[in-house]
Amino acid sequence: MRTVQEEIEKTLLRLNSGQVVKVHGAGRTDAGVHAYGQVIHFDLPQQRDLEKLRFGLDTQTPDDIDVIQVEQVADDFHARYQKHRKTYEFLVDLGRPKNPLMRHYATHFPYKVDFSVVKAAIKKLRGTHDFTGFTASGTSVENKVRTISRATVEKDDKTGFLIFTFTGSGFLYKQVRNMVGTLLKIGNGRMPIDQIDRILESGDRSLAGPTAAGNGLYLKEIIYDD
Template identity: 40%
Template sequence: MIRIKLILAYEGTDFSGWQIQLRDRTVQGELEKCLETIAGKPVRVHGSGRTDAGVHALGQVVHFDCADDRRNIPWQRALNSLLPRDVRVVDWAEVPDDFHARYGAVSKTYEYVLWHKQEFFLPHRRRFAWDCGPVEFSLMEEAAAVFIGEHDFAAFQNVGTPVSSTIRIITEISRHPGLAEHETVWRFSANGFLKQMVRNLMGCLVNCGRGKIRPEEVQTILENGDRSAAPATAPPQGLTLMNVEYLS
C-alpha cells in the first residue's frame, strides 16, 4: 500500500461543495470517480476539510491509499486527463503512511474577496467576489483584532457538524489589494476553522465596516457564544481555500 497526497485547485461554482453526495456533483465525487478508473477499484479520498458549495480552492490537500503496483503512475498528468476542467491537480507526492490530510493539518489559510463599488461590479468577478459595497476598512480592522488569538468561536459556527471543541486560534486576519480595482482580499489563518466560520467572520467584519455593528459589540458577541446574535454568513463565492500546512 502506498499513500499519495494531492494538492487540488477547483472552482467551486458548479460543485455542491467538497464532500461526496449521493446525487449532487461534488469535488470528492469527481475525484474518486477518476481514481477508480486509474486504480481499477474504489478509492476513498480524505480531504483536509470540507468546502461549501460555491467555495473555491487553490490549495486543498487530500490523501488516498492505493496498491503498490500503482507506484509509477504520474498522478498529476493521469488525473488531469480524466478530471473535469473545473478541478485540477496542481501538485502531488508519495507520503509516509502516517500522513493524514485532515488530522495532520496544523494551519489553514483562506482568502475572501470583497468588491466595494456595486455599480461597477464586473461580470468577470461575480463568481469570485462578494459585491458588498462600500465599507470602512479601519472599523473592520479594529473588529478583526478582537478575533486574533485563542477564542471560543461558537458564535461563528453554523450548525450541522458536531465538533469536540469550538475553540480555535486565529493567527492572522489581514487586508490586501485585489486583482481588480474596487476589490480587497481578506486573508484568514487559523489552526482550524469551524463550519462556515470564515464566512461568518467575514459577514461580521463587513457589518462592522458598514457601521452596523461597533467593534466593541463584536467582543460581546464572541464572548456570549450565541450564533443567532451574530451577523449573517457572507456568500460562498468570495472564498478560496489557499493553503493547508502540516508539521515538517
C-alpha cells in the first residue's frame, strides 16, 4: 500500500541529495480518505528557495499528490502538536443508482433520508462533548472530550449529494465516519434523533450507527491558531 507520507519522503530524499528527511503530518487519514488540506512539516539541513522546493515536490511526487504551498516556520513548529482546527467534509451519494464516476469520492447510501431530520440531529453534535461513543473502541487516547464548532449538512442542488461539514479542535479515530453513519441511520428513520444524546452521555459505541465508508471523507482544511 502506497502512502502519501512515503511518497513525499521518497521525493525529499532525492531533493536532499540522499539524506533522509522525516515528514510529520497534522493527522493521519485512513485508506480511501481524501485530503485537500493536509499540512506537514519537515526539517531540512539548509535554507532553500521555497517556490523551487514546492515546485520540485509537486512535480516529482506522483500525479495524485499536489504540493500547493510551502512556508518556512519557526523551528519549534509541529504540524500535529501546534494548536489547530480541522475541517472535514463528508459526501454522500443518495442516488439510485449511484453516480459511478464518484464511486471513489462519495459514500453511496441508496436509502430514503429525511433531510430535515438529519439537519435537526446534527445540531446535537455541536459544542463540547465526550465523544467516546463515536470513536472506535480500543483507541489509546485517554481524553475523549472534543469541541465541534461547526456541524452542518447541506444538499448539493446539482448532484443531490449530501455534504456534511465538521470543524473542530480535534477528532477521535473514526469519529467523523461514525457520526455520519449515525446521522444517516437517523435520517433513514431507523433511530430516533435523541439517541445522539444517549450516545454522548453513555459513551456506548454500540448505541451509535455503523461507520460510514471512508471514500466520502475529505480532510478539507487545517487552520493553526497562531
